[in-house]
Amino acid sequence: MIKVFQILFSCFVVFALLSVYKRKTEGLLGPKGLFFWVLFWLLAGVAFWWPNSTTILANSLGIGRGADLVIYVSLVIIFYLLFKLHIKLESVGRDIAKVVGKKAIEDKK
Amino acid sequence: MFLAIVPAFNEEKNIGSVVRDLFNRGGVDQVVVIDDGSSDNTAEEAQKAGAEVLKHRLNCGQGTALQTGHEYAKMVGADFVVHFDADGQFLSTEISEAWEYLKDSKANILFGSRFLNKKSAIPFLKRVVLIPLGRLVNYFLGAIPLTDPQAGFRILDRIALEKIQIDQPRMAHATEILVKTKKHNLKYVEYPVYVIYHRFGQNFSGGLKIIKDLLLGKFVK
Numbered sequence: 001m002i003k004v005f006q007i008l009f010s011c012f013v014v015f016a017l018l019s020v021y022k023r024k025t026e027g028l029l030g031p032k033g034l035f036f037w038v039l040f041w042l043l044a045g046v047a048f049w050w051p052n053s054t055t056i057l058a059n060s061l062g063i064g065r066g067a068d069l070v071i072y073v074s075l076v077i078i079f080y081l082l083f084k085l086h087i088k089l090e091s092v093g094r095d096i097a098k099v100v101g102k103k104a105i106e107d108k109k
Numbered sequence: 110m111f112l113a114i115v116p117a118f119n120e121e122k123n124i125g126s127v128v129r130d131l132f133n134r135g136g137v138d139q140v141v142v143i144d145d146g147s148s149d150n151t152a153e154e155a156q157k158a159g160a161e162v163l164k165h166r167l168n169c170g171q172g173t174a175l176q177t178g179h180e181y182a183k184m185v186g187a188d189f190v191v192h193f194d195a196d197g198q199f200l201s202t203e204i205s206e207a208w209e210y211l212k213d214s215k216a217n218i219l220f221g222s223r224f225l226n227k228k229s230a231i232p233f234l235k236r237v238v239l240i241p242l243g244r245l246v247n248y249f250l251g252a253i254p255l256t257d258p259q260a261g262f263r264i265l266d267r268i269a270l271e272k273i274q275i276d277q278p279r280m281a282h283a284t285e286i287l288v289k290t291k292k293h294n295l296k297y298v299e300y301p302v303y304v305i306y307h308r309f310g311q312n313f314s315g316g317l318k319i320i321k322d323l324l325l326g327k328f329v330k
Contacts, residue, residue: 090329100166100173101165
C-alpha cells in the first residue's frame with residue numbers, strides 16, 4: 001500500500017517540478033523562486049521515499065520525531081508565504097492607488 | 110500661489126462650507142478637493158463652492174488623496190500648499206496667520222499642533238492614551254519630535270512639496286511626512302491650532318492599523 005502512495009506522490013512531484021519549469025520558462029518565476037521550489041519538491045520526494053531521513057534530521061536538531069519536524073518547518077513556510085502574500089497585496093493596492101491618482105490628474109488636464 | 114488641498118470622502122454636507130471658508134477666510138488662491146471615491150455628491154458640492162475637483166474612481170485613502178493633491182500643486186506651480194480636512198475640524202481663519210508664521214520663520218513646513226497654547230477639547234482617550242502612543246511610535250520610526258504626532262494641519266513650501274512623496278495610502282501618511290521631513294533635512298515649525306471634534310477620528314484599532322501600515326511600508330518596494 002505504501003508503495004502505491006510513494007509512486008503516486010512521485011508522479012505528483014514530477015508534475016510539480018514540470019509546472020515549476022514551465023513557470024520559469026514563461027518568466028513567472030525568478031532564480032530564487034526556482035531554487036526554492038525545486039529544492040522543496042525534491043526534499044518532499046526524499047522524505048516520502050525515505051521517511052527515516054526526517055527523523056535523523058529531527059534528532060540532529062533536538063526534535064523527537066520526524067513528523068514534528070515536518071510540521072514545524074511547514075508552519076514556518078506557511079507563515080512566511082502568508083507574510084509575502086500580505087506584502088504583495090499591499091504592494092498591488094498601492095500600485096492601484098497610484099494609477100487612480102494619475103488618472104484623476106489626467107482627467108483634469 | 111497658495112493652494113489648499115482638501116481630501117474628501119462622502120463629505121457632501123460639509124465640503125461646500127469648508128471650501129467657501131477657505132476662500133473667504135483662509136486667504137488661499139485656489140482650493141483643490143480630491144474626491145476619494147465618494148458615493149454622495151461631494152464632488153458636485155465642492156465644485157459649486159468654487160473648488161477644482163479631482164476625482165478618484167476608487168476610495169484609496171487620505172494619503173493617496175494628499176499625494177494626488179501634491180501632483181496637482183506641482184502641475185499648477187503652487188508656491189505653498191495647506192493640507193486641510195474636509196469635515197470642518199480645522200479653522201480656516203488660522204491659515205493666514207500660520208502661513209505668515211511659516212514665511213517669517215523661513216521654514217519649509219509648518220505643522221499645526223493641538224498641544225501648544227491653544228486648547229482643543231480633545232477626547233480623553235485620545236489625549237491620554239492614543240496621542241502619547243503615537244509619539245512613542247514616531248520616535249521609534251525616526252520621525253521629527255512634535256508635540257502633536259498626528260497633526261493633520263500642515264503648510265508646505267515648494268521645496269517640501271518637491272521632496273515629500275507620500276507613499277502611505279491611508280492614515281499612516283501623517284507619520285510618513287514626519288519621517289521624510291527629517292530624512293530630507295527640511296526645516297520645520299509648529300504652530301498652535303484649534304481642532305473641533307465632530308467625530309472621534311482615529312480610535313485604538315485605527316492606531317494599530319497605522320502601525321501595521323508603517324511596518325508593511327518597510328517591506329513594500
